[in-house]
Amino acid sequence: MKKKYTKYAVLAALLVFITFLLSMAVVNNSGKPVSTYSGIVKVTTANGQIAGNDLYELPSTIIKDSGVYHLFADMECEDYMVDTEVDSLVNGNDSVLAFEEGRYLYKLSSLKASLNKDDEVTMCLRFKPSEDEPIKDGDHYVEYTVQVMRDNTLSTFTAAFSFGSVLVGVISFVLFFISDKKKSKGFDEMQLMYRGQAALSALLTCLVILLGFMFCFFMEVIPFDAATLVTVIFYPSLGVFIIHADSHDAYTVFKENTTNRKIIGPLFLAVGIITTAMFLPQLFLVIRNQEKMLELPRYIASNSFFLMVGIEMIIKTHSDKKEAELEARMETENEES
Amino acid sequence: MKNLKLKSARAALDLSQQELADKVGVSRQTINAIEKGDYNPSINLCIAICKVLGKTLDDLFWD
Numbered sequence: 001m002k003k004k005y006t007k008y009a010v011l012a013a014l015l016v017f018i019t020f021l022l023s024m025a026v027v028n029n030s031g032k033p034v035s036t037y038s039g040i041v042k043v044t045t046a047n048g049q050i051a052g053n054d055l056y057e058l059p060s061t062i063i064k065d066s067g068v069y070h071l072f073a074d075m076e077c078e079d080y081m082v083d084t085e086v087d088s089l090v091n092g093n094d095s096v097l098a099f100e101e102g103r104y105l106y107k108l109s110s111l112k113a114s115l116n117k118d119d120e121v122t123m124c125l126r127f128k129p130s131e132d133e134p135i136k137d138g139d140h141y142v143e144y145t146v147q148v149m150r151d152n153t154l155s156t157f158t159a160a161f162s163f164g165s166v167l168v169g170v171i172s173f174v175l176f177f178i179s180d181k182k183k184s185k186g187f188d189e190m191q192l193m194y195r196g197q198a199a200l201s202a203l204l205t206c207l208v209i210l211l212g213f214m215f216c217f218f219m220e221v222i223p224f225d226a227a228t229l230v231t232v233i234f235y236p237s238l239g240v241f242i243i244h245a246d247s248h249d250a251y252t253v254f255k256e257n258t259t260n261r262k263i264i265g266p267l268f269l270a271v272g273i274i275t276t277a278m279f280l281p282q283l284f285l286v287i288r289n290q291e292k293m294l295e296l297p298r299y300i301a302s303n304s305f306f307l308m309v310g311i312e313m314i315i316k317t318h319s320d321k322k323e324a325e326l327e328a329r330m331e332t333e334n335e336e337s
Numbered sequence: 338m339k340n341l342k343l344k345s346a347r348a349a350l351d352l353s354q355q356e357l358a359d360k361v362g363v364s365r366q367t368i369n370a371i372e373k374g375d376y377n378p379s380i381n382l383c384i385a386i387c388k389v390l391g392k393t394l395d396d397l398f399w400d
Contacts, residue, residue, distance in 0.1 A: 188363035191378050249366035323369070327354065 014207065027231055034069070035061040038145040043127045046137050056125040061148045063119040066221060071111040071123065072147040083129070088114065088120040116221075121148055191250040202237040209233050228298040235305040241313045253314035265313025272306030279303060338374045342397050346390045347372075361385040 004312065037058045044051040063069070073086040086094055095111065115121065123146045187195065213229055246261070251313055279299045286296070347357050347368075347379055354372075358365045361384065370376035371386075378386070390397065 188367050189379055189382060190367040190370060191364060247371075249364065327369070331348070331353065 012203070034063070034148045034150060035059075035126045036145070036147045037123070039143075041125065041127075041140055043146065044138070045129065045140060048129060048137075050127050050129065054127045056127070058123045058125070058146055060120050060122045063115045063117060063121065063148075065150075066116045067114075067150060069113055069115050069121075070147075070149045071113060071121065071150060072145075073123070074145040075125075076143045083127070084144070085126040086146070087124040087130070088113075089124065090122075091120055095187045095226055123148075187250065191248075194248035194250035195245050196251065197240045198248075201244050202241035205240045206233050206237045209236065231298045232301045235301040239305045239308055242309050244313060246316055261313050261317055265310050265317060267310070268306045268308025269314060270304055272308075272310050275299075275306065276303045340372050340374055340397070343386065343390075344372045344375070346392055346397060350390060352390075357389060360389045 041056050043054075072089045075084045075086070090113060095113070126145060127142065183297070209229075209232060283296070283299075348352070352360075354368045355365045358368045361368075361382065362385070367376065367382075373380050375378075383394055387394055387397055
């Protein structure tokens with residue numbers, strides 16, 4: 001194998017290895033409940049109101065590892081007279097698990113939260129009379145199951161990503177050896193060179209993001225969840241490939257077709273502007289309320305992809321047009337002289 | 338460094354960049370990049386260009 005292909009093979013192998021390592025590291029910690037509390041609470045009602053304490057506090061859970069957690073709650077009241085709201089307090093800060101208040105069914109509800117090491121999670125059950133029918137005085141029993149569970153999305157997505165990486169790697173490897181390059185007339189030698197550079201840049205972008213995520217993971221600071229990681233890897237890598245290849249006339253399609261660029265460029269820019277316009281109000285709300293928005297990197301990655309690619313294609317279309325005009329003028333001048 | 342020899346040889350035969358590119362089997366942008374000195378062509382491409390323009394390698398690619 002030639003030396004330059006060995007370099008690509010080593011980088012691809014490194015990529016697969018990192019994803020495998022990441023998935024193995026995560027699989028052990030995911031999907032297992034950190035704590036489970038279940039039981040039956042007696043709620044007494046008198047004069048249509050909850051008699052006595054309407055709040056039932058469950059023991060706290062101390063988070064041992066930073067990460068994304070699901071707070072699950074499953075409630076059932078045998079005579080459906082009492083509605084239950086679950087307040088989940090993280091270090092004393094209140095957030096609520098919203099339950100659908102159905103008469104005959106309390107839906108299983110969950111809250112996704114990014115928690116740090118040593119955070120204290122306390123779940124409280126808050127009872128109130130049912131709004132659907134007049135409450136009878138007496139004792140009502142609410143059965144509860146509350147769980148704090150490590151988010152297993154990471155392992156699912158990482159496993160999927162690892163599988164995808166291996167699959168793409170194997171297919172590329174097979175195609176590389178069975179393809180007859182002499183028959184391929186899609187790109188000339190300069191375009192192939194720049195496409196190779198673009199692919200390498202995309203791979204390096206992918207590796208840098210993965211390494212950054214791994215660093216954060218081992219430092220126990222999870223910047224975002226795995227679903228976001230996949231998006232955050234995919235969009236910038238694809239963007240780097242397209243921008244690098246297209247700016248060097250290596251195109252993103254299989255043959256020169258500047259009409260594609262004239263259409264795709266403004267289209268991508270329009271999509272980028274529309275999605276950014278839709279996302280900005282949400283972002284302002286998050287900033288104003290000082291909330292943690294797990295999807296933030298995903299929005300930024302996808303929106304900036306469309307914006308950057310759109311802008312690059314429009315600039316490239318204009319510069320090509322100017323270059324062609326200049327060339328035509330020079331040739332006319334040459335003919336005249 | 339701009340390859341003015343290639344440009345003048347092409348102009349002498351009244352060929353546009355696109356026509357030369359079609360004859361040697363590359364894109365117009367590649368011919369443009371060679372003339373501007375942005376890209377160093379392979380020896381195979383140099384030979385193909387020389388054959389089309391009726392020049393030697395020394396004439397076009399040797400300073």
